[in-house]
Amino acid sequence: MSTAVVELAAALISLHSPSSGERAVADRCGEELRELGFRVSVDDDGNVLAEVGEGSPRLLFDGHIDTVAANPNWSRDPLEPALEDNWLYGLGSVDMKGPIAAMILGVADAAAGGKIAGTVGVSLSTLEEVLEGATLASVVRRFQPDAVIIAEPSDLRLMLGQRGRAEITVDLRGIAAHAAFPERGVNALDAAAAFLCALGDRDEPTDPVLGRGILVATEAVTEPMPGVSVVPSRARLRLDRRTLPGESAAAVLAELTPALDAARAVGAHASATISAGELTTYTGRRLQGERFLPAWQTPADGSLAQAAQRALSATLGAVEVSHYGFCTNGSLTAGQLGIPTIGFGPGDPQQAHQADEHIAVDDLECGRIGFSALAAIQPEVIP
Numbered sequence: 001m002s003t004a005v006v007e008l009a010a011a012l013i014s015l016h017s018p019s020s021g022e023r024a025v026a027d028r029c030g031e032e033l034r035e036l037g038f039r040v041s042v043d044d045d046g047n048v049l050a051e052v053g054e055g056s057p058r059l060l061f062d063g064h065i066d067t068v069a070a071n072p073n074w075s076r077d078p079l080e081p082a083l084e085d086n087w088l089y090g091l092g093s094v095d096m097k098g099p100i101a102a103m104i105l106g107v108a109d110a111a112a113g114g115k116i117a118g119t120v121g122v123s124l125s126t127l128e129e130v131l132e133g134a135t136l137a138s139v140v141r142r143f144q145p146d147a148v149i150i151a152e153p154s155d156l157r158l159m160l161g162q163r164g165r166a167e168i169t170v171d172l173r174g175i176a177a178h179a180a181f182p183e184r185g186v187n188a189l190d191a192a193a194a195f196l197c198a199l200g201d202r203d204e205p206t207d208p209v210l211g212r213g214i215l216v217a218t219e220a221v222t223e224p225m226p227g228v229s230v231v232p233s234r235a236r237l238r239l240d241r242r243t244l245p246g247e248s249a250a251a252v253l254a255e256l257t258p259a260l261d262a263a264r265a266v267g268a269h270a271s272a273t274i275s276a277g278e279l280t281t282y283t284g285r286r287l288q289g290e291r292f293l294p295a296w297q298t299p300a301d302g303s304l305a306q307a308a309q310r311a312l313s314a315t316l317g318a319v320e321v322s323h324y325g326f327c328t329n330g331s332l333t334a335g336q337l338g339i340p341t342i343g344f345g346p347g348d349p350q351q352a353h354q355a356d357e358h359i360a361v362d363d364l365e366c367g368r369i370g371f372s373a374l375a376a377i378q379p380e381v382i383p
């Protein structure tokens, strides 16, 4: 049996929406929200913002409309939604077209029932999969929310935080030489090896709730490439660091000093910076993004978390409180801007970016009910 939320989720899955190619899904969501009575606008970054209600407080729900590329292990067509045994299959069924369908219809239910106290915004944001927060920033500037609900899949749990992430580029410059006379040069790969070995001695920070401040090397590129019979003059490493609450970009870089010194001891010039990159929206706008996303944590005894917990347990039964294992747009709203933020959404987060991604129909229905309850949170609880 197919219901409205399943039908909408399936319709969104069938519209391919890689990062920078979200136009079709943005248009479809905009249409749906207009029909449901929302005031809909699209900004320069291609984000759709739908508003309902008037005045304060201003509560923003956010879902990203881009999906990652389907990994090669899919056993079916990832863009062909299929309903089997109460599971909806398809790319983005969990991350996060299913949650978006539940969010749109859930907020609309609250509005239709006259339950919205101030203004509720529904944001369908772009480019989250390449850089969290990159385009949601323009929605936040326009909407000025008092509180934010990230609709990423949480298995219907209430999420109160996540580790952030930093992408670091380490640049090691040596001196090229003939491989038959390596002593005439400085091998940038030797410097890279010294750097990586020294990282092993690092004191890994931990947070009692969010876990380890993991640091992993994910890429090495040498010059010249290919390096045939030549000692490489340059090596660039890419590192991925999961950040904890309170950690700044400067602190994350400062932690690398002993490893950079080890590379220098080999004779190389060594430096580390936060990676930067250029993104292009489907509307053709170019954005510069620095890949430092802060961690965030919302106090469980704070008024927003308490109200959300009451709203969800009143409608869905006992609700578990947890945190996201991955990075979300909450890094912008809570981590950078300090706006009270929580997360809630249907779907098992472990399914995100996996082959044969699927979501339970019951979860979609419960998600719709949960979003409706959250949209009706009363004004006095929003700081």
Ligand SMILES: [Zn+2]
Pocket (backbone or CB within 6 Å): 064, 095, 096, 152
């Ligand atoms: Zn996601």
